[in-house]
Amino acid sequence: MPALGADMEAGTLVEWLVKPGDRVKSGDVIAVVETQKGAIEVEIFQQGVVSNILVPVGERVPVGTVLAQIDGAPGAATPPPLETPVAAPKPAPQALAQAPPMPVLAAPSSRPKITPVARRRAAALSLDPALILRGTGVEGSIRLADVETYASGAKLARRPAKKGLDLSQMRQAIAAAMSRSKREIPHYYLTETVDLSAASTWIERYNAEKTPVERILPAVLFLKAAALALREQAQLNGAYENGVFVPSSSIHVGWAISLRGGGLIAPAIRDTDGKSLAELMAAMRDLVERARRGNLRSSELTSPTVTITSVGDRGAESVTGIIYPPQVAIIGFGRVVTRPWVVDGRIETRPLVTVSLAADHRVTDGHIGGLYLGAVGRLLQEPDKL
Amino acid sequence: MTEAEIRALILELIGEIAPEADLGSAQDQDDLREIFDLDSMDFANLVVALHDRLGVNIPEVHYNQLFKLESAIAFLRNAIVQ
Numbered sequence: 001m002p003a004l005g006a007d008m009e010a011g012t013l014v015e016w017l018v019k020p021g022d023r024v025k026s027g028d029v030i031a032v033v034e035t036q037k038g039a040i041e042v043e044i045f046q047q048g049v050v051s052n053i054l055v056p057v058g059e060r061v062p063v064g065t066v067l068a069q070i071d072g073a074p075g076a077a078t079p080p081p082l083e084t085p086v087a088a089p090k091p092a093p094q095a096l097a098q099a100p101p102m103p104v105l106a107a108p109s110s111r112p113k114i115t116p117v118a119r120r121r122a123a124a125l126s127l128d129p130a131l132i133l134r135g136t137g138v139e140g141s142i143r144l145a146d147v148e149t150y151a152s153g154a155k156l157a158r159r160p161a162k163k164g165l166d167l168s169q170m171r172q173a174i175a176a177a178m179s180r181s182k183r184e185i186p187h188y189y190l191t192e193t194v195d196l197s198a199a200s201t202w203i204e205r206y207n208a209e210k211t212p213v214e215r216i217l218p219a220v221l222f223l224k225a226a227a228l229a230l231r232e233q234a235q236l237n238g239a240y241e242n243g244v245f246v247p248s249s250s251i252h253v254g255w256a257i258s259l260r261g262g263g264l265i266a267p268a269i270r271d272t273d274g275k276s277l278a279e280l281m282a283a284m285r286d287l288v289e290r291a292r293r294g295n296l297r298s299s300e301l302t303s304p305t306v307t308i309t310s311v312g313d314r315g316a317e318s319v320t321g322i323i324y325p326p327q328v329a330i331i332g333f334g335r336v337v338t339r340p341w342v343v344d345g346r347i348e349t350r351p352l353v354t355v356s357l358a359a360d361h362r363v364t365d366g367h368i369g370g371l372y373l374g375a376v377g378r379l380l381q382e383p384d385k386l
Numbered sequence: 387m388t389e390a391e392i393r394a395l396i397l398e399l400i401g402e403i404a405p406e407a408d409l410g411s412a413q414d415q416d417d418l419r420e421i422f423d424l425d426s427m428d429f430a431n432l433v434v435a436l437h438d439r440l441g442v443n444i445p446e447v448h449y450n451q452l453f454k455l456e457s458a459i460a461f462l463r464n465a466i467v468q
Contacts, residue, residue, distance in 0.1 A: 204446065208445065208446065208447075211437065212430070212434040212436075212437040212444060213434045213437075215446060217427065218426075219426065258425065260404065260406055260423070261406065284427070285430075285431070288427045312426040312427075313426050314419060314420075314425065
């Protein structure tokens with residue numbers, strides 16, 4: 001049972017997507033688990049043949065429990081048992097090959113809970129899963145059999161009318177992660193106001209030549225600039241665990257996505273710094289869509305090495321974040337505003353954005369943070385190089 | 387395409403983007419982003435969907451005409467005619 005958040009203690013096996021004898025490879029989704037944060041698809045990162053299913057559907061087990069065994073793989077299909085159910089693996093004092101786990105902050109969607117195979121079958125039947133008002137899986141999740149039953153005309157029990165997320169569960173998850181952060185991490189906070197004239201002009205020209213689906217949002221420039229600046233200040237990218245900062249060799253930005261009805265989740269955009277702006281826009285669009293539909297994968301929740309939150313054009317003028325443990329920094333971008341700005345001794349109106357950094361004082365000081373924000377601002381002055 | 391059909395299409399597409407939206411509550415002068423809680427990505431996706439369904443060009447400089455239902459209908463109707 002993978003740890004899909006620093007405060008996750010257990011999960012319920014909702015559905016197996018493999019059976020003994022099946023051949024699996026890295027990246028395959030092998031199971032669906034129900035957590036406090038919703039149904040999450042569990043991937044495997046080894047190859048081999050499934051030899052044993054150790055946890056039956058419907059069973060709730062602690063984090064670290066071996067779910068299945070794979071022949072031909074160097075280890076179990078999922079991380080081996082830990083010393084305690086909630087303990088994170090002890091990090092080696094060198095750069096992480098795999099990014100650290102992070103807390104998941106919310107239930108992923110108000111849409112019906114549905115397993116991937118059921119979703120695929122429903123799509124094949126052109127059937128809206130929302131029509132199946134209550135499934136027979138754990139906590140009413142819709143299983144393949146439910147889709148087949150519905151398609152054949154049988155009546156299923158109606159799901160109670162429900163609009164929005166399970167606010168109670170979501171709040172519990174947010175409360176746990178953020179309380180831990182505030183309890184354990186000595187935050188320091190910095191902000192920098194950045195002139196976005198060059199970036200705004202560049203993005204207008206870029207989008208003018210593109211079809212709507214190819215256009216990018218200003219947030220994509222923020223994302224890329226923030227990721228590239230992390231190359232310069234690597235002490236902000238990694239995890240603090242067991243009294244040691246473990247830098248990450250990769251930059252996987254967790255992109256904070258607000259969910260309808262409340263709450264947020266921050267899945268990873270892997271290798272953010274190496275992606276083009278078009279790739280980042282596509283990745284961002286995909287993540288937002290899947291996060292709100294409740295179709296994220298386990299690796300997307302466990303791999304962020306830093307988090308970025310951008311409030312968009314309807315948000316507040318500035319945002320100062322709370323670090324997601326065990327990460328050591330969160331970067332915030334406020335709403336772009338037009339304000340008077342002194343340029344070469346003259347006052348001009350300029351589009352401005354307030355960039356913030358909340359960082360872990362156990363790992364860095366304000367000097368590093370200031371250099372980082374300076375780098376973000378500098379990179380945003382040359383958008384054609386992003 | 388009539389104004390009523392364009393209005394219905396806009397609301398249909400918003401309903402796909404924001405399934406929880408109370409589409410019947412929309413008034414002509416309402417800011418669609420406000421009443422349906424559409425963020426920047428939602429709005430970008432609405433433009434993509436309108437472009438795909440209507441085949442009209444919607445330059446980014448005209449996005450503000452899509453903020454309210456009344457002006458969106460007028461803009462799209464004009465764009466379809468052209």
